Amino acid sequence: xxxLVLKNGKVFIEDRFINVNVGISNGRIAAIATEENTPDAGxxxxxxxxxxxxxxxxxxxxxxxxxxxxxxxxxxxxxxxxAGGVTTIMEHPISVPPQYNVEILENRIRRAxxxxxxxFCFYGAAGAEFPEEIVRLAKDGRIVAYKSFLHxxxxxxxxxxxxLTMADDAQLLxxxxxxxxxxxxxxxxxxxxxxxxxxxxxxxEQGKTTAEYHAKSRPPVSEITSVERVLCFAKETxxxxxxxxxxxxxAMELIKKAKQSGMDVYAETCPHYLFLNEEDIVKYxxxxxxxxxxxxxxxxxALWSYVNDGTVDYIGSDHSPxxxxxxxxxxxxxxxxxxxxxxxxxxxxxxxxxVAEGRIRLEKAVELLSVNPARCFGIYPQKGTICVGADAxxxxxxxxxxxxxxxxKNYSHARDIAILYDRKELKAxxxxxxxxxxxxxxxxxxxxxxxxxxxxxxxAVRKR
Numbered sequence: 465x466x467x468l469v470l471k472n473g474k475v476f477i478e479d480r481f482i483n484v485n486v487g488i489s490n491g492r493i494a495a496i497a498t499e500e501n502t503p504d505a506g507x508x509x510x511x512x513x514x515x516x517x518x519x520x521x522x523x524x525x526x527x528x529x530x531x532x533x534x535x536x537x538x539x540x541x542x543x544x545x546x547a548g549g550v551t552t553i554m555e556h557p558i559s560v561p562p563q564y565n566v567e568i569l570e571n572r573i574r575r576a577x578x579x580x581x582x583x584f585c586f587y588g589a590a591g592a593e594f595p596e597e598i599v600r601l602a603k604d605g606r607i608v609a610y611k612s613f614l615h616x617x618x619x620x621x622x623x624x625x626x627x628l629t630m631a632d633d634a635q636l637l638x639x640x641x642x643x644x645x646x647x648x649x650x651x652x653x654x655x656x657x658x659x660x661x662x663x664x665x666x667x668x669e670q671g672k673t674t675a676e677y678h679a680k681s682r683p684p685v686s687e688i689t690s691v692e693r694v695l696c697f698a699k700e701t702x703x704x705x706x707x708x709x710x711x712x713x714x715a716m717e718l719i720k721k722a723k724q725s726g727m728d729v730y731a732e733t734c735p736h737y738l739f740l741n742e743e744d745i746v747k748y749x750x751x752x753x754x755x756x757x758x759x760x761x762x763x764x765x766a767l768w769s770y771v772n773d774g775t776v777d778y779i780g781s782d783h784s785p786x787x788x789x790x791x792x793x794x795x796x797x798x799x800x801x802x803x804x805x806x807x808x809x810x811x812x813x814x815x816x817x818x819v820a821e822g823r824i825r826l827e828k829a830v831e832l833l834s835v836n837p838a839r840c841f842g843i844y845p846q847k848g849t850i851c852v853g854a855d856a857x858x859x860x861x862x863x864x865x866x867x868x869x870x871x872x873k874n875y876s877h878a879r880d881i882a883i884l885y886d887r888k889e890l891k892a893x894x895x896x897x898x899x900x901x902x903x904x905x906x907x908x909x910x911x912x913x914x915x916x917x918x919x920x921x922x923x924a925v926r927k928r
Contacts, residue, residue, distance in 0.1 A: 465503065466504065466506070467505065467506055467507070467901060469487045470486045470898075471508055472512060473513070473516040476515070477496065477851075481826075481827075484496050486850065487502065490901075491856055491902075493855075493856050496850070511860060514861060517830045517834055518835065518838075518847070519551025519847070519859050520548075520551065520834050521551070521834060522553045523778045523780035523837045524781060525808055526558050526784045527553075527559070527785075529572075532560065535785045537579055538918075541783065542579070544808050546581055546582050546899075546914075547905055547910050548810060549812040550812070551897060552583040553582065553585070554584075554587060554609070555576070555587065558625065562589035562591075563589055564628065565627075566601060569586060569604065572586065578915075579915060579918075581915055582917075583857070584920060585920070585922070586606065586607050587611040588602070590611065590627075591626070592631070592635035592639060598642040598646065602646035605922060606922050607923075608842060608923045609651055609841060610651065611628065611651045611652075613628055613629045613630070613653040614631065614636065614652060615657035633693065637697050643701075643704075644701045644704075649706050650703055653708055654687055654708070654715070655682060655756055656687075659683075660681055664799055667681055673798055675750060675753070675794070676745055678745070678799065679759075684714060686756070687710070687711060688712060688714045688715050691719065695722050695727070698729060704728040704729075704730075705730070708732050708780070709733060710732065710733045710737070711757070712756075712767075713767055720770065723775065730778075731776050731777055733779055734781060735781065736758065736782075737756075738764060745757070749795060751883050752805075752884060753791075753794060753803050753804075754805060768824070772824060772825075776832065778840065781807040781811045783807050785876055787880075790802040807884075811833065812833060815833060816829070816861060816894075834849075834859075835849065856900055857900065859898075862893045862895055866889055866890065867892065867894075870886070873908065875910055895907055899918070
């Protein structure tokens with residue numbers, strides 16, 4: 465007998481939605497059957513015609529634990545993730561210190577196991593300080609990818625970026641040569657350090673420190689030239705690379721052409737580059753500060769064609785929790801404010817809103833949020849699909865019910881700065897989040913007793 469059957473749902477099987485029941489046993493999918501062929505179960509959950517997709521996988525999540533748990537920890541931030549239909553997070557390293565070696569990784573995994581309510585993966589840190597650790601970290605087998613920044617550590621945050629930066633061409637080329645040996649994806653935060661630092665100095669000397677000057681200090685050309693460098697060095701070293709949180713169509717075009725030439729390159733973008741623009745910088749000031757910055761509406765709108773044509777491989781939230789005081793410090797000088805904001809809970813709801821508005825097909829959205837993250841990072845078919853034997857991870861939603869975003873109901877420790885979408889009406893409702901057969905969220909209420917339920921997910925062995 466099965467443990468649980470999800471019945472009367474529109475279920476995403478391979479690349480389309482069909483009316484079938486899904487049976488769960490011991491945390492895995494045990495049966496996919498029509499009503500008349502469904503085995504008996506201890507519990508039946510009637511979904512009333514709602515949509516059922518593989519649990520979504522957030523490819524870009526920051527948790528400040530250890531080092532800055534005052535900004536949130538693995539428990540609070542995975543509560544927020546579960547609220548938005550996320551069943552697995554991929555954590556990017558900005559902690560104290562980042563996981564640039566096996567010993568640091570071990571500590572972060574231990575802390576995550578003690579707190580996460582959903583499943584989790586880790587990126588490793590790759591920087592110029594410890595190139596000898598890059599291959600060793602891959603051989604350990606517990607990271608899905610690497611992350612590197614192409615700029616120096618922000619002022620006052622040096623320990624959070626230790627072993628995580630490659631700030632000049634020599635460092636980048638040498639680092640990518642090491643990364644190429646691992647067969648894992650290396651994700652790059654692609655902004656031109658020299659250009660940015662020069663612009664910030666100039667604006668500060670001129671007294672131009674209001675919110676819009678953050679974006680002006682990091683113009684589109686800053687991203688475009690950095691993407692060109694990464695792609696050039698990837699071709700030279702045969703490294704697998706990802707450009708994280710792409711914000712400009714010009715950078716997307718470079719990636720698209722690299723893909724067409726046969727390069728092993730991946731593109732990620734984030735909801736805020738698709739749904740927000742530089743007008744929101746003026747409206748929200750430091751609360752809309754992120755890196756890369758929000759762009760013009762024209763550039764934001766142009767990103768959608770790359771989302772729909774296959775250039776974008778997956779969409780991550782870049783969830784970045786900070787304290788209210790760390791944002792307010794930018795009210796008088798935008799360069800003092802922390803860059804980033806929470807958003808893991810709204811990634812799926814925002815994309816469903818785009819489906820309702822006709823900007824993207826539902827099947828394509830599922831590909832970007834669930835299927836591709838699992839495939840690209842080597843955790844498919846354990847995750848990212850609804851098939852017999854896969855983990856019983858699901859996000860269930862209703863496209864006939866609207867939702868009003870209320871930051872006061874946000875589970876993230878950073879709810880005080882989550883104002884960008886507050887009171888926005890979204891044309892869908894995420895009703896259930898299920899991880900390995902356990903219902904962790906129902907109608908917006910997360911099971912807070914699920915602390916430590918989450919498990920580490922590791923990639924299958926990849927051969928070059």
